Amino acid sequence: MKIKIGIVDDHQLFLKSLALMLNSFDNCEVILDALSGAELQQKLTAPNQEQPDIMLLDVNMPGTDGVVTAKWLHTNYPAIKVSALSMNDSDKSIISMLQAGCCAYLLKDMNPTDLETALEEIYKKGYYNADASNINFRRLIIAKQEEEKLNITEKEQRFLQYACSDMTYKQIAGEMNLSERTIDGYREALFAKLNVQSRVGLAMEAIRRGIVRI
Amino acid sequence: MKIKIGIVDDHQLFLKSLALMLNSFDNCEVILDALSGAELQQKLTAPNQEQPDIMLLDVNMPGTDGVVTAKWLHTNYPAIKVSALSMNDSDKSIISMLQAGCCAYLLKDMNPTDLETALEEIYKKGYYNADASNINFRRLIIAKQEEEKLNITEKEQRFLQYACSDMTYKQIAGEMNLSERTIDGYREALFAKLNVQSRVGLAMEAIRRGIVRI
DNA sequence: CATACATACCGTATAAATCCCGTATTTTAT
DNA sequence: ATAAAATACGGGATTTATACGGTATGTATG
The missing domain is CATH 3.40.50.2300 (Response regulator)
Structure with a gap:
């Protein structure tokens, strides 16, 4: 057989x-x-x-x-x-x-x-x-667990998508119907989670980790 | 045969x-x-x-x-x-x-x-x-020709690599042993060549087109 | 009920990025 | 040899990004 x-x-x-x-x-x-x-x-x-x-x-x-x-x-x-x-x-x-x-x-x-x-x-x-x-x-x-424990919220995920574009934060805020301060908070949270210091670094990490696809 | x-x-x-x-x-x-x-x-x-x-x-x-x-x-x-x-x-x-x-x-x-x-x-x-x-x-x-006629110089290419990182322009200038104004010029030239308005847009386009790998 | 926690928001100060003005030197082309 | 183009640089204005301190609200939890 x-x-x-x-x-x-x-x-x-x-x-x-x-x-x-x-x-x-x-x-x-x-x-x-x-x-x-x-x-x-x-x-x-x-x-x-x-x-x-x-x-x-x-x-x-x-x-x-x-x-x-x-x-x-x-x-x-x-x-x-x-x-x-x-x-x-x-x-x-x-x-x-x-x-x-x-x-x-x-x-x-x-x-x-x-x-x-x-x-x-x-x-x-x-x-x-x-x-x-x-x-x-x-x-x-370990890599998978690290990724999971990042615990990126849906809003943050959505913001991250916009952050990986040519838009300014003001434009992103408008697009998401939120105040600039609010997405300011998302940015800070994501900076900490992905361990970066700038928006470019954030975008790079998001792509590197496959959180955002371009 | x-x-x-x-x-x-x-x-x-x-x-x-x-x-x-x-x-x-x-x-x-x-x-x-x-x-x-x-x-x-x-x-x-x-x-x-x-x-x-x-x-x-x-x-x-x-x-x-x-x-x-x-x-x-x-x-x-x-x-x-x-x-x-x-x-x-x-x-x-x-x-x-x-x-x-x-x-x-x-x-x-x-x-x-x-x-x-x-x-x-x-x-x-x-x-x-x-x-x-x-x-x-x-x-x-057409895509290939467009890419070729961009005619990105070696210095611009090198700058582009740094631009796709967490570094500030000041740090990049230091790393490349050039003045901030000089890399300012590179940035402007690349903005025009890749048709973007911001550094994040620049980095995204560079990656999308495969000019920079991360 | 009190507490904690996440979310959404405001003001303000500083740093960085972007843009516009211009100049000197070197390279390349005619 | 000389004009044109590319490269490198400077001052300074404006916009954007970043950091920090604080507020209000709803929801969940002991």
Whole structure:
């Protein structure tokens, strides 16, 4: 009995060629593939669809991303072992993926033999921890916690978005329907939280930490 | 006689599985693969190394990147038809790759059948233009030219780097061993070139356009 | 009820950023 | 050789940003 595998990745070429590779392994068999989280949900909920043992999930996808899809799978198909499959180890969402119910985090630059080993281990033990791959989990967990304990409020978040623009504080205040003094307070609070001394520093930190996207 | 293909991509899993896929095509044969531009140079210059007809080159690689490698191939192995193979069409380096001598720009989310067609066309005609894929060349060329005609000097570039930090202009002036007035001039020039009104706007534009990395 | 806490706000002082005026030197082009 | 352009710098005016001290209000909590 081969290990039944599902793959989700938005890059068709990678998706199909990885499927080929997995099928070439003695004990693997790709029974499901999808180009997006939405397509996966559609296919998996279809009648007579066989359930995979392991689901390989790309993290960075347009639309329903890896984290959302992982949570959905973990909730609706707890029997499927979900593993993230990402480009780089600096990916901030490693912890998010593990928290979302992934039992492994595999990298796209691993070699095929290791992948085969990993899949077998996930199938048998239910998890796989790539000590070999230099993912520093401790550092990542700390970084995530630091980010969470910042506790940026919705208003601050909204202000931060405006602060990362060409607008003056007066204009921002007008846009947010608040007094200049009020957003003054937001600024001070954020300066302290992000440990900066100027608006440029604030904007840079917000972008660096991914709090604001430009 | 099969088309001889070389692949360069830093993600081992993609590299190896794509090789598998290409080998499964009737008229293709992967005779060379490498995880980096440096490895390619090493392998290609080795004695008795067969030369591929087509080289598929990943654009985003650490170390010797796609553009550099493409130029090297174009200079030293002009007979090899080089094609870029990238993640996304928003990639600014499309034009750079074509200027570096690539005869095609393929996307990783194309489907296998189209890839086979593209490779045959590159082999026969020497080039491939994916009208089907929605790469807007005109827009890209214009964007590149706009960027080039900005003509940002080295000093301005250096100032821009400092401007994207928590430092005051006084501190920047000190760091660059220039008067405050002088960097004042840089600021004004950059405001005009990037069409912004404030330092935050300047920093944002610099990052958005990839002039400064953070 | 009293207390704490977050939110929204005001005045004012100082520092920084922005803008406008002008000049001297060096580089580049004709 | 000389004009044009780029580079570096200065004084000073105005606007914006930053810092600090204090107030009022609603909400939650012991």
